[in-house]
Amino acid sequence: MTEGERGPAVVVQDVRKSYGDLVAVDGVSFTVAEGEFFGILGPNGAGKTTVLEIVEGLRQADSGFVRLLGQDPWPRNSALLPRIGVQLQASSFFERLTAKEQLGTFGSLYGVGEAVVADMLELVGLTDKADVQENELSGGQRQRLSIACALVHDPDVVFLDEPTAALDPQARRNLWDVLRAIQQRGKTVVLTTHHLDEAEILCDRVAIVDRGRVLAMDSPAALVRGLDAPTTVLLQRGALPIAEARALAGVDDVVESEVALSLSTRTPAPVLSALAERGALDGLQVRTATLEDVFLDLTGREYRA
Amino acid sequence: MTAFTSLSIAMIKGFYRDRTSLFFMFVFPLMFLVIFGLLLGGSGGERTKIGVVGDGPVIAALGAGEALELQRFDDLDTAVRQVVDGDLPAVVAQDGDDVRLRFAASDRAAAGVVTGIVSGVVNEANLAATGQPRTFVLDQRPVEDVSLKPIQYLTPGILSWGVSISAVFGAALTLVSWRKKQVLRRIRLAPVGVGTVLVSRVLVSIGTALLQGVVFVAVAVLPVFGLTLSGQWYLAIPLLVLGTLAFFSVGMLVGAFCRTEEAASGAANAVVLPMSFLGGTFFPVEQAPDWLQTVSLVFPLRHMNDGMVDVLVRGKGIEALAVPSAVLIGFTLVVGLVATRVFRWED
Numbered sequence: 001m002t003e004g005e006r007g008p009a010v011v012v013q014d015v016r017k018s019y020g021d022l023v024a025v026d027g028v029s030f031t032v033a034e035g036e037f038f039g040i041l042g043p044n045g046a047g048k049t050t051v052l053e054i055v056e057g058l059r060q061a062d063s064g065f066v067r068l069l070g071q072d073p074w075p076r077n078s079a080l081l082p083r084i085g086v087q088l089q090a091s092s093f094f095e096r097l098t099a100k101e102q103l104g105t106f107g108s109l110y111g112v113g114e115a116v117v118a119d120m121l122e123l124v125g126l127t128d129k130a131d132v133q134e135n136e137l138s139g140g141q142r143q144r145l146s147i148a149c150a151l152v153h154d155p156d157v158v159f160l161d162e163p164t165a166a167l168d169p170q171a172r173r174n175l176w177d178v179l180r181a182i183q184q185r186g187k188t189v190v191l192t193t194h195h196l197d198e199a200e201i202l203c204d205r206v207a208i209v210d211r212g213r214v215l216a217m218d219s220p221a222a223l224v225r226g227l228d229a230p231t232t233v234l235l236q237r238g239a240l241p242i243a244e245a246r247a248l249a250g251v252d253d254v255v256e257s258e259v260a261l262s263l264s265t266r267t268p269a270p271v272l273s274a275l276a277e278r279g280a281l282d283g284l285q286v287r288t289a290t291l292e293d294v295f296l297d298l299t300g301r302e303y304r305a
Numbered sequence: 306m307t308a309f310t311s312l313s314i315a316m317i318k319g320f321y322r323d324r325t326s327l328f329f330m331f332v333f334p335l336m337f338l339v340i341f342g343l344l345l346g347g348s349g350g351e352r353t354k355i356g357v358v359g360d361g362p363v364i365a366a367l368g369a370g371e372a373l374e375l376q377r378f379d380d381l382d383t384a385v386r387q388v389v390d391g392d393l394p395a396v397v398a399q400d401g402d403d404v405r406l407r408f409a410a411s412d413r414a415a416a417g418v419v420t421g422i423v424s425g426v427v428n429e430a431n432l433a434a435t436g437q438p439r440t441f442v443l444d445q446r447p448v449e450d451v452s453l454k455p456i457q458y459l460t461p462g463i464l465s466w467g468v469s470i471s472a473v474f475g476a477a478l479t480l481v482s483w484r485k486k487q488v489l490r491r492i493r494l495a496p497v498g499v500g501t502v503l504v505s506r507v508l509v510s511i512g513t514a515l516l517q518g519v520v521f522v523a524v525a526v527l528p529v530f531g532l533t534l535s536g537q538w539y540l541a542i543p544l545l546v547l548g549t550l551a552f553f554s555v556g557m558l559v560g561a562f563c564r565t566e567e568a569a570s571g572a573a574n575a576v577v578l579p580m581s582f583l584g585g586t587f588f589p590v591e592q593a594p595d596w597l598q599t600v601s602l603v604f605p606l607r608h609m610n611d612g613m614v615d616v617l618v619r620g621k622g623i624e625a626l627a628v629p630s631a632v633l634i635g636f637t638l639v640v641g642l643v644a645t646r647v648f649r650w651e652d
Contacts, residue, residue: 058490058651081496092487095319108311109495133322149491 007070009034009157009188010055015064017050024050025061026212032190032205034156037183039203040192041291047212048192052161055190056086069156082110085155085187087147087163093134099145100130103152110153120148124178140171144178151182158182160191164198176202196291208295215298220291227297229289231268233275235261236283240275248274308497313505320475320509329474330513331520334467338459338521341587342530345455355419356384356396364399366426373422381405395419453589453618456532460525461541461613462586467521468514468545469552469577469606475510476556477569485565489650507553514549515542522617535620541613543626547633548609554637555605557644564652585610608632 010032017025025047032038040048053059055066057073057080066073071080093102103117121127124144129137137145143163150158163179164172172195179202183189193199199206200220207217216223230252237260245254250267260283265271268286275281320326352374357364358381368375376393378384384396385407394415395408406423408416432439483489492502518541525532555576563569581587583597584606590598601607612629615621 056494058493076493078496081494084494086491086494088487088491092491094315094488095482096322097315097318101315101318105311105315106491106495108308109492109497111308 007034008032008067009036009069010038010190011065011067012051012055013065015051015054015061015066017047017054017059017062023212025054027064028207028209028212028214030207030214030217032188034188035183035186037179037189037202037204038191039199039206040190040209041194041196041199041203041206042192042209043194046194046209048194048209049161051209052159052190052192056084056159057081082153083156085150085153085158087150087158087160089146089161091142092146093142093149096133096135098131098133099126099137102134102145103148106149107152112153116152116154120152123151123181124148125174138171140167140174143167143171144175147175147178147182151187155187157188157190160189162192162194164193164195172198196295200291206291208291208298210295210299216294223291223294224289227289227294228266229293229297230264230266231289232287233263233265233268233271234283234285234287235263235275235280237261239282240278240280244278309501309505312502313508316479316506316509317512320513326471326475330467330471331517334463334470334517335521335524337466337587338463338525338530341459341463342456342525345459353394353415353418356387356393358384358396358398359400361399361401361404362430363404363423363426364397366430367397367423370422370426372418381407395423397423453614454531456525456530457618458585458589458614459587460521460530460532461617462584462610464518464521464541464545465548465584465606465610465613466577466581466586467517468548468609469580471513471517472510472549472552473556473559473573473577474570475513476506476553477560477563477573478556478566479506480557480560481563481566481569484560484649484652493650507550510553511546511549514545518542518545533618535616535618537620537622538617540616540623540626544609544612544616544629544633547630547637548605550637551605551609551633551640554641554644558640558647561644561647561649580604580606583607585614605633605636 008031010030012031013029015025015028016023028047028051030038040051042048050059054061055068055073057068057075057077060074068080069083071077073080094105097105099121100117103120104114107113107116118127118130121130124147126141126145126148129141134142134145147160147163150160160179164175167175176198179189179191191202203220205217205219206223208215208223216226218226237256237258239261242254242256242261245251245261245263248263248271250265250271251263252266253264255262255264263271272286275284352372354374354376355367356378357367357375358378364375367373378387378396381396381398384393384398387393388396388407388409391409391411393409394412395406398405404423404427406420408419410416483492492499522532522534522538524530526534556573559569559572559576563572583593583601584590584604585601586606590601590607590610593601608629612626615625619625
């Protein structure tokens with residue numbers, strides 16, 4: 001691709017898809033720039049996977065406009081396939097092949113030689129598991145292997161559907177490192193997740209999806225800022241008399257519990273410096289709003305993954 | 306490596322690393338070959354055992370013959386008690402010119418055989434005693450009969466059955482498990498043709514069928530079982546290939562309808578089991594009633610089996626392949642076409 005042709009990696013405009021009476025995707029639009037890490041965030045059943053499948057060319061949209069690297073992914077577009085990598089569920093492997101053999105076999109489907117296999121294993125941290133059969137790997141290792149299989153042919157755009165679902169916290173963190181490394185290789189990454197913290201940590205931009213619609217779309221920080229929610233400053237109980245805390249400039253509210261004194265403010269910077277001047281920073285914690293609060297604000301209901 | 310080669314290698318590795326499938330493709334049919342081969346191996350070939358008391362030309366002549374095996378007793382009473390108890394079908398006692406035959410009337414077939422042989426020997430001895438030349442001379446020699454020793458029909462039958470198991474189950478289970486595990490989706494997302502994937506899987510099944518042929522025949526020709534191959538055994542190779550194609554298409558059809566491996570395995574059994582009984586795997590179809598023989602003609606296994614018996618043991622030439630091949634190819638085309646119509650990439 002020459003520089004002049006560079007456009008967005010993914011364009012989705014007013015896409016709709018129903019299964020019988022069930023409206024899975026109800027007019028979704030978004031654009032993903034090249035090299036961007038884009039997250040589609042929402043609870044289970046929100047329509048994230050269907051959107052992803054339509055963009056990948058696995059399903060046909062009932063209506064709307066889809067372009068993937070400037071081309072229509074539907075019907076099966078063989079010119080597009082080598083340029084996209086799709087991570088499927090962690091069990092999408094050939095029976096009883098080792099990690100190395102899986103990568104080699106998937107690579108050969110794209111005409112890629114064995115040479116990249118070692119590089120892929122290293123990228124996902126499975127070099128020492130090269131000769132272990134797929135069914136003997138742990139859940140996190142299988143997940144990483146399946147991501148490596150999606151990357152083996154060096155695609156431009158990588159789609160990851162719930163890559164950290166069903167992983168323990170340690171395995172999730174390991175995988176996040178892998179995902180960051182993928183972006184550093186210049187790939188465009190589109191990821192669906194129902195973990196709000198994950199989207200916040202990994203994504204450049206996030207589309208919050210619920211019931212087949214995009215409720216909000218921006219960078220995680222901007223979404224949280226847009227909420228205009230107060231920041232909570234937590235101190236050890238007794239670090240400061242309550243009256244003195246109330247008197248600080250910028251503090252909206254003060255609550256003392258059995259263990260902590262919490263100050264609510266929309267201007268955390270001057271409040272923190274005022275606390276520092278008083279030497280009252282014992283047990284300091286600062287809590288800002290999260291995407292969870294954004295979801296709550298947008299839907300009026302508690303976020304349930 | 307091309308996608309085709311590496312897919313084939315991946316499938317071969319996946320298949321041969323699975324002990325369960327190896328068991329069902331190779332050991333399981335071989336178990337039937339061994340069990341039926343040993344069970345039926347004796348029938349038709351063994352000698353009837355009778356008791357004898359005393360000595361003389363008649364008893365010597367009976368011992369020299371091939372039909373009977375003699376067990377000696379000291380006195381007639383003990384020997385007769387054995388006959389009464391059903392342990393022996395008959396006893397012959399000779400004391401000089403006096404020859405006595407006592408037999409169990411319950412087993413008519415054995416009684417007929419023994420009385421026929423003993424009276425023949427006695428008549429021959431009488432004739433020799435008169436010193437007269439023979440008026441009638443009996444010219445007797447064996448000819449190749451159409452009925453086969455059990456191992457001769459068991460080997461082609463169980464080989465055809467084994468091929469049907471591996472091809473039907475192989476195709477059905479691969480298809481279902483690949484769809485369930487989204488391997489099919491992954492292949493669909495790669496720039497590789499469906500034909501490439503299908504042909505490489507079929508080739509693995511064909512290779513398995515040929516290997517089964519080698520292994521089963523190698524076991525059956527062991528002296529314990531005593532299979533004798535005809536000179537044109539190699540004509541079995543096209544039948545193994547065509548049979549695999551026919552059964553593979555059945556497996557594709559089963560796999561298209563079933564969502565889980567368990568369902569596919571059950572459905573494949575429901576197809577293969579009746580087919581194996583009516584197709585002549587365990588006993589010659591000629592022994593079945595006429596209407597059942599007609600029913601069995603709808604099964605590809607029956608035709609594969611007929612062809613296998615003809616070329617493996619009856620020594621028939623390439624013309625014996627015509628009908629079975631035509632039926633198997635036709636079956637493959639029809640079932641294969643239906644299977645592609647009902648094929649699903651995803652659940």
